[in-house]
Each structure stands twice: as structure tokens, then as C-alpha cells.
Amino acid sequence: MAKLRSASELKKFRKDILAGRDPARPCVTLCLGTGCLACGGEQVHRAFIDEIARQGLVGKVDVRRTGCHGFCERGPLAVVFPREICYLKVTAADVPEIVSETLVHDRIVERLLYQGDDGKKIVHENEIPFYKHQSRVILGANRLIDPNRIEDYIALGGYSALAKALFVMTPEEVLDEVKRSGLRGRGGAGFPTGKKWETTRDAHGETKYVVVNADEGDPGAYMNRSVLEGNPHSVIEGLIIGAYAIGARHGYVYVRQEYPLAVANLTVALEQARDLGLLGDNILGSDYCFDVAVHRGAGAFVSGESSALMAAIEGRVGEPRPKYVRTAISGLWGKPTNLNNVETWANVPAIINRGADWFGDIGTAGSKGTKIFSLVGKVKNTGLVEVPMGTPLRRIIYDIGGGISSGKEFKAVQTGGPSGGCLPAAHLDLPVDFEALERAGSMMGSGGMIVMDEGTCMVDTARYFVQFLSEESCGKCVPCREGLKRMLRILTGICAGRGRPGDIDLLEELGEVMSEASLCALGTTAANPLLSTLRYFRDEYEAHIQEKRCPAGACKELIRYHIVPEKCQACMICARSCPAAAISGAKGQVHVIDQSKCTKCGVCLEVCPSRFAAVAKISGKPVPAPVAAGTRIQGKK
Amino acid sequence: METIQLEIDGKKVEAERGTTLLQAARKAGIEIPTLCHDDRLAPFGACRLCLVEIDRGGRKRLVASCAYEVEDGLVVKTVTEKIVKIRRMIVELLLAEATTGPLEVLAEKYGLKGSRFKGDEPACFLCGLCVRYCAEVKKKDITCFIGRGIGREVAFPSDLARSACPLCRECLPLCPSGAWYSLYLKGYEGMPEEAGPRPGA
Numbered sequence: 001m002a003k004l005r006s007a008s009e010l011k012k013f014r015k016d017i018l019a020g021r022d023p024a025r026p027c028v029t030l031c032l033g034t035g036c037l038a039c040g041g042e043q044v045h046r047a048f049i050d051e052i053a054r055q056g057l058v059g060k061v062d063v064r065r066t067g068c069h070g071f072c073e074r075g076p077l078a079v080v081f082p083r084e085i086c087y088l089k090v091t092a093a094d095v096p097e098i099v100s101e102t103l104v105h106d107r108i109v110e111r112l113l114y115q116g117d118d119g120k121k122i123v124h125e126n127e128i129p130f131y132k133h134q135s136r137v138i139l140g141a142n143r144l145i146d147p148n149r150i151e152d153y154i155a156l157g158g159y160s161a162l163a164k165a166l167f168v169m170t171p172e173e174v175l176d177e178v179k180r181s182g183l184r185g186r187g188g189a190g191f192p193t194g195k196k197w198e199t200t201r202d203a204h205g206e207t208k209y210v211v212v213n214a215d216e217g218d219p220g221a222y223m224n225r226s227v228l229e230g231n232p233h234s235v236i237e238g239l240i241i242g243a244y245a246i247g248a249r250h251g252y253v254y255v256r257q258e259y260p261l262a263v264a265n266l267t268v269a270l271e272q273a274r275d276l277g278l279l280g281d282n283i284l285g286s287d288y289c290f291d292v293a294v295h296r297g298a299g300a301f302v303s304g305e306s307s308a309l310m311a312a313i314e315g316r317v318g319e320p321r322p323k324y325v326r327t328a329i330s331g332l333w334g335k336p337t338n339l340n341n342v343e344t345w346a347n348v349p350a351i352i353n354r355g356a357d358w359f360g361d362i363g364t365a366g367s368k369g370t371k372i373f374s375l376v377g378k379v380k381n382t383g384l385v386e387v388p389m390g391t392p393l394r395r396i397i398y399d400i401g402g403g404i405s406s407g408k409e410f411k412a413v414q415t416g417g418p419s420g421g422c423l424p425a426a427h428l429d430l431p432v433d434f435e436a437l438e439r440a441g442s443m444m445g446s447g448g449m450i451v452m453d454e455g456t457c458m459v460d461t462a463r464y465f466v467q468f469l470s471e472e473s474c475g476k477c478v479p480c481r482e483g484l485k486r487m488l489r490i491l492t493g494i495c496a497g498r499g500r501p502g503d504i505d506l507l508e509e510l511g512e513v514m515s516e517a518s519l520c521a522l523g524t525t526a527a528n529p530l531l532s533t534l535r536y537f538r539d540e541y542e543a544h545i546q547e548k549r550c551p552a553g554a555c556k557e558l559i560r561y562h563i564v565p566e567k568c569q570a571c572m573i574c575a576r577s578c579p580a581a582a583i584s585g586a587k588g589q590v591h592v593i594d595q596s597k598c599t600k601c602g603v604c605l606e607v608c609p610s611r612f613a614a615v616a617k618i619s620g621k622p623v624p625a626p627v628a629a630g631t632r633i634q635g636k637k
Numbered sequence: 638m639e640t641i642q643l644e645i646d647g648k649k650v651e652a653e654r655g656t657t658l659l660q661a662a663r664k665a666g667i668e669i670p671t672l673c674h675d676d677r678l679a680p681f682g683a684c685r686l687c688l689v690e691i692d693r694g695g696r697k698r699l700v701a702s703c704a705y706e707v708e709d710g711l712v713v714k715t716v717t718e719k720i721v722k723i724r725r726m727i728v729e730l731l732l733a734e735a736t737t738g739p740l741e742v743l744a745e746k747y748g749l750k751g752s753r754f755k756g757d758e759p760a761c762f763l764c765g766l767c768v769r770y771c772a773e774v775k776k777k778d779i780t781c782f783i784g785r786g787i788g789r790e791v792a793f794p795s796d797l798a799r800s801a802c803p804l805c806r807e808c809l810p811l812c813p814s815g816a817w818y819s820l821y822l823k824g825y826e827g828m829p830e831e832a833g834p835r836p837g838a
Contacts, residue, residue, distance in 0.1 A: 300785065317782070322682040322704040475763065475782075475789030477683045479723075482730040485787040486754050506753060513726040516699060516719065517685045 003277030005285035033068025067230015161349035180356035182368035187341030203336035218417025221448035232269035238348030301472035320520035363389030367433035416445030419525035421532025457554035465529035480523030499545035549620020567614035658702035673764035680704035761816035793824035
């Protein structure tokens with residue numbers, strides 16, 4: 001590929017790409033993000049290639065591998081252009097039919113369409129409720145781009161924002177545009193991006209660095225992963241524009257080694273950008289020179305903290321330092337360093353192209369633009385969701401997420417990952433923005449959103465996050481390390497029925513000291529899952545401690561399974577299913593669970609026919625004495 | 638060196654720019670407790686006992702005085718109700734790990750009779766004095782941290798101990814928890830005679 005030496009050469013390059021494409025030619029775009037790959041996407045892709053060859057369609061139809069479309073619950077996804085027919089849960093066995101029906105005869109394969117609760121089939125992606133309520137500024141391009149082909153990105157206007165910044169705007173104007181847009185960091189703390197850039201720009205010294213933080217590690221969160229996998233150029237373009245505004249000539253992408261596809265696609269994207277003269281010396285023929293190196297993280301959650309991340313890039317242990325001199329002023333090798341999250345960088349090209357006013361019109365007074373959430377847990381439509389800031393939780397969980405999957409009631413939503421908190425049903429109408437979430441005792445974080453139903457124990461949830469953090473803290477400072485250790489022991493005790501009066505007070509006292517005295521943000525926020533569950537679900541803690549009862553029936557050591565003699569029909573199903581052989585009984589005889597053998601796996605409850613409903617889960621009360629062996633069931637002779 | 642003025646606990650204090658709040662306070666005779674600090678080593682900020690409250694134009698926050706540099710006109714309080722609460726909790730957390738001289742002094746100062754947390758075996762405070770002294774002063778890097786989170790430990794790999802430890806033993810008196818001495822001895826287990834005298838011998 002010849003290097004592009006001016007903005008007009010970029011324009012011409014794009015024109016040529018578009019001219020070489022026939023918009024009427026059928027094209028299957030296949031989601032091959034990590035989610036769809038995990039449920040057989042690669043086989044579906046292979047099947048399309050083979051089937052197209054078999055039906056003699058090579059050169060007449062296209063197949064495009066794309067990144068994550070977001071609707072992971074229904075993957076693998078395939079969208080057939082030009083009509084944009086959206087097929088869900090596609091398997092290799094479906095492919096011959098799609099090829100002969102849709103690609104050849106332009107007919108729809110009804111059974112692969114989305115079907116709403118009302119039974120109505122929906123043909124187009126953007127009409128499916130999951131997508132209909134979203135604003136996909138960042139994620140929208142994923143479905144149109146093969147991340148290994150820079151032409152696809154450029155065809156959509158990619159790198160035109162860079163050309164605009166380099167040739168139409170001064171670095172000061174770029175900085176001003178981002179400041180005016182109100183963009184705030186998407187990595188967690190929500191610091192104003194323009195202000196951060198300005199600090200690094202104004203900091204003393206010739207050498208400056210810009211860094212992409214792709215060390216996403218919150219349990220259940222994969223938004224940054226999907227942006228890097230699916231549209232790496234949007235991040236690279238944002239980074240170059242930011243570096244130009246700041247005056248940096250070197251950049252790093254710190255990405256988890258556990259994201260192999262993101263690392264691979266990013267590496268290819270950087271090479272292609274370099275080949276086209278969009279990175280390296282004299283970008284697009286301008287005086288500006290900038291290049292990027294990829295640093296693969298070794299899997300420490302704490303390395304997402306800016307000073308720890310920079311220590312890791314320098315080759316030291318990823319451990320935070322007291323940040324009284326900010327990394328913006330003294331970061332990598334003591335040089336001014338601007339670090340932003342993947343999603344923050346990906347917002348920059350859109351802001352430069354469409355302007356600060358356009359961006360500022362989206363969102364709330366203090367939180368502008370859209371935000372991507374990874375919606376997971378007990379919700380029908382799990383996946384990646386991008387909505388304007390200020391969208392109420394209810395719309396995300398019910399309109400987009402389709403409500404609770406288990407048929408049980410909603411109990412809480414956890415936002416902000418291990419630094420965030422759990423919000424109860426009373427907060428479902430809360431608009432999701434930085435301030436509102438924080439006031440409610442949670443936080444935006446990087447965008448994890450875990451939905452929980454009545455069957456989730458909130459004490460156990462707090463224990464889970466505390467355990468995660470106790471393993472992922474660097475262990476350097478006393479309040480975080482020792483605080484988490486003690487918190488974990490107390491919470492584990494409470495879940496196991498060993499809770500004592502005074503535990504709640506002690507936990508609160510610990511949480512307060514951790515929040516105030518820890519060295520870095522991991523420690524100062526580590527108590528949030530505990531403190532927020534105590535704030536909204538204190539009664540559950542009290543039930544565990546005082547009555548040895550788990551109201552959700554989730555804590556194994558506080559529950560017992562019991563077969564109600566009056567209801568048992570002696571069908572033997574539970575006895576045959578019990579993996580611990582803890583159920584005795586014979587035809588016509590009431591079945592009995594031997595509590596000393598029971599492992600509380602719950603299989604008996606699951607398999608007992610619902611018309612009998614003879615198995616009960618008991619918590620906080622003694623199990624009734626077992627009936628005498630051989631007792632005949634009632635209602636039968 | 639430029640001298641600047643600040644206020645610590647209501648007292649006007651002069652300090653050289655580039656020095657820390659802890660140094661300025663100690664020079665003025667104001668004692669701030671520490672466990673992980675040593676004047677010969679770079680600030681570490683891990684024990685958090687030295688937290689003080691700074692007030693800049695009405696904005697108050699807690700900082701580790703061992704790492705925070707003096708600023709002109711800064712108002713500092715080394716003792717507030719909140720700070721005492723934090724220090725007491727930190728000492729209580731560590732008391733569950735080990736009871737040794739320096740910690741007992743602190744326990745008495747903060748009125749602690751014992752710890753509400755149940756201890757296991759005497760454990761290391763992970764203050765890193767041995768690790769950092771070996772690295773920064775002796776330039777040896779023999780002792781090191783391994784693991785992270787609640788699994789973090791200090792290690793003294795015996796192969797390194799045998800081949801590179803200068804047997805200076807200057808690390809031994811630095812340890813506030815007493816855990817280092819047994820680890821140090823363990824590092825020499827099975828060592829041949831010609832490696833030199835065992836520590837403590």
C-alpha cells in the first residue's frame with residue numbers, strides 16, 4: 001500500500017474504495033467477536049465460505065467478518081446486506097438455507113428472525129427492541145467493519161477526523177473542541193478529558209506520552225474488549241488526534257494478554273495504519289510524527305490504575321504509588337503522560353468530525369455523550385448496550401435487556417464493577433450518569449452492569465466482590481490488604497452462619513477506614529460493594545447473623561432441603577437424581593433426605609414435578625423430623 | 638535550597654522545598670507515627686499511619702506525610718478525630734498479625750488492649766523495609782515481594798541468599814514485626830559451611 005501524503009489523497013483513497021463496491025451486491029456480515037466465536041461463529045463462517053463455493057457464488061456475494069454487534073445472548077449473529085436482514089443464533093446447519101434462500105433468491109428465512117414476546121417476527125437489527133432503544137455512536141460501526149481491513153474503516157469516513165485535526169485545526173483548537181464537548185473519562189472516575197489533556201500539554205518537558213488503558217478487568221465487563229476487537233482504528237485515530245493536541249510523539253496501548261483477539265486485531269490495525277502513512281513520520285504528509293507500541297499486560301487487575309499501569313509498562317511490578325504528583329505531569333519514565341480508557345479515545349474522532357455541540361447535546365448536564373454498558377446477569381438480553389448518558393436504569397434493564405430472565409423478581413443491579421455498588425428496585429428510575437450513580441452509593445465505573453434477581457443473596461454478592469479484590473489488590477498498603485482480608489473472613493463467616501452480633505458495626509468501621517486511608521483508588525473504593533449492600537439490604541445481613549437465615553436461599557450453609565411428607569407422591573425422580581444418594585424411599589413410600597449426606601446441590605428441588613412441589617428449601621428454621629422409614633404416602637393405599 | 642513556610646498543628650514551620658511533610662514535622666519536634674518509613678529509603682506510603690490532614694484553600698484531604706512534599710502556606714493537622722480513628726484501626730489490624738515492640742507502643746498510645754480480629758501465626762506486616770533496604774541501599778535486590786493481594790509475601794530465595802547476600806545483616810533490626818528474622822534464617826537452611834557463618838551465630 002502506498003502511503004497517503006495529504007488529506008486529499010485520503011479522500012481519493014476513500015472514493016476509490018467506495019467506487020469499487022456495489023451496494024446492491026449481497027454481503028453477509030458475521031459477528032465474530034469473542035462472544036459469537038465462543039458459540040460457534042468460526043464454524044458458521046467456514047460454512048458460508050464452503051456453501052458459497054458449492055453454490056457457485058464466488059465473486060458474486062461477499063462474506064465479511066466483523067467484531068461484536070452487541071446482542072451476545074442471541075449469537076452467532078449474521079446480517080445480510082443490502083436488506084440488512086438479521087439472523088440470530090445461526091448454526092453451520094442453517095447456512096445452506098441462508099445462501100440459497102436469502103443470497104440467491106432474496107427470500108427471508110423466517111425461523112432465524114427475532115421473535116418478540118407478541119410472536120411478531122422482526123427482520124431488521126435496528127427494529128429489535130434490544131437495539132431500538134440504543135444510540136450506538138461508538139459500537140454502531142462494528143457491524144460494518146472487518147477489523148483487519150483498514151479500507152472498511154476508511155470507507156465509513158475513518159481517519160477524516162484526523163485529517164481535519166491535522167490540516168484544518170491547530171492543536172489548541174483540537175484541545176478546545178474536546179474541552180467544550182464535556183467528554184469525561186470512561187474508565188471509572190469520569191475526569192474531564194480535555195482538562196486532563198491540557199495538564200499534560202502544559203506540563204514541563206519536551207517528551208510526552210499518551211496511553212490507551214485497555215486493562216479492562218471488572219467481572220462481567222467486556223465493552224473495551226469489543227471496541228478494540230471490532231473497531232481498533234477508532235481508538236487509534238482518537239489516540240493520534242489526542243497526541244497531536246497534547247504534543248506527544250509516542251503512545252502505548254496497554255492491553256490484557258487475556259484478550260488475544262484484541263491484541264491481534266490491534267496489531268494488524270497499527271501495521272495497516274503505518275503502511276498508509278497514518279502513523280509514523282509525517283502523518284498524511286504533515287509535519288506531525290507519532291507512533292504507538294503495544295504493551296501486553298500480564299493480568300493484574302490493579303494494573304488498570306494509572307500509576308501501576310505505567311510502572312508495568314516501564315517493566316516494574318504493576319503497583320500504585322502515592323500520586324501526589326499526577327501522572328499527567330510525571331508519568332512514564334517521569335515524563336508527562338496522558339492516559340485514557342479505550343472508550344474515551346474512541347469518542348474523540350466523532351467529536352472532532354461532528355463537533356463539540358453535537359456531542360454536548362447528548363446526555364445530561366454533567367455527563368455528555370453515550371456510554372457503553374455490558375449488561376449481564378439475570379437479564380433476558382445479555383450483551384453490549386450503548387445509550388445516552390442519563391438513560392434510566394429501567395430502560396436499560398427492561399426495554400433493552402428484556403427484563404429478568406429467571407421469571408423471578410428484580411432485586412438489584414450492580415454497576416461500576418468491584419468499585420461500584422448494588423442498587424435496589426427503588427432506584428430503577430435513576431438516570432445513569434456519573435453524579436446520580438455516585439449519590440446513590442454506586443458508580444459509573446467502566447460500564448459493568450450485573451442484574452440480580454430475588455435468588456441472589458446480597459451478603460454473598462458483597463463477599464464475592466471482596467474476595468475478587470482481596471486477590472486482585474496489589475497488597476501494598478495496610479488498609480486495603482488487611483482490611484479486605486478481615487472483611488472477607490467476616491463476610492464468609494456470615495454466609496456460613498457464623499456471624500456474630502457486632503459484625504456489621506465492625507464491617508462498617510473497616511469500610512470507612514479503607515475508603516479514607518488506602519493508597520489508591522482500588523483501595524478507597526474496595527468497600528463500596530459492602531457499604532452499598534449494607535445501605536440497601538441491611539435486613540439480609542441481620543437475618544444471616546441473628547436468625548442464621550439466608551432470605552434469598554442462596555447461602556449453602558444456611559439452607560436445608562426437605563421433602564414435605566404430605567406432598568410427596570413417591571415418584572422416585574428425586575431419589576434417582578440425587579448425586580449424593582442422600583434420598584431414601586421406595587414406591588409408595590415417602591421419600592426422605594438424609595441431611596448428613598445432602599450436599600445441597602438443589603437437584604431434588606429442580607426435578608420434583610411442579611404439580612407435586614414436594615421439595616422445600618428451608619432457611620432459618622429447623623428441618624422437621626424425618627418420617628419413619630417405610631411411611632406410606634398419603635392419598636394412595 | 639529554597640525555604641518555605643507552612644503551618645503544622647498551629648505551629649509555624651520552615652522547611653526546604655522538596656522535603657516531605659513528615660520531615661518538616663519531625664524537624665519541628667512534632668511526632669507522626671510510621672512503620673514503613675526509613676529516612677534512607679524512598680517514600681513508600683504503605684502503612685498509612687503517617688496520614689495527616691492538609692488544608693488548601695478550605696479543601697481538606699488526607700495525605701501520607703512521608704510522600705507528600707511541603708508547600709508554601711499549607712496548613713497541616715497531624716491529629717484529628719478521623720486520623721486517630723484510622724491509626725487505631727491500622728494498629729488493630731496489625732496487632733492481629735504480630736505483637737512486637739514498636740506495635741505495642743502504638744497500641745498503648747491509641748488505647749488498644751488487643752485486637753477484635755483473630756490472629757493466626759505471627760505474620761509479616763509487609764512494610765517492605767527489608768526489601769527496599771536491600772534494593773535501595775545495598776543495591777542487591779535479594780529479598781523481594783511475591784504474590785499480590787492478601788497472598789502477598791516477602792521472600793528470601795535461598796539460592797540468591799547463598800550466591801549474593803553480603804551477610805551484612807543490616808536488614809535484621811529494620812523489621813517491625815519480627816517475621817524477617819525467621820525468614821532470613823530459613824534462607825540459609827542447608828547452606829554449606831564454606832558459605833560463611835550463619836546469621837546469629
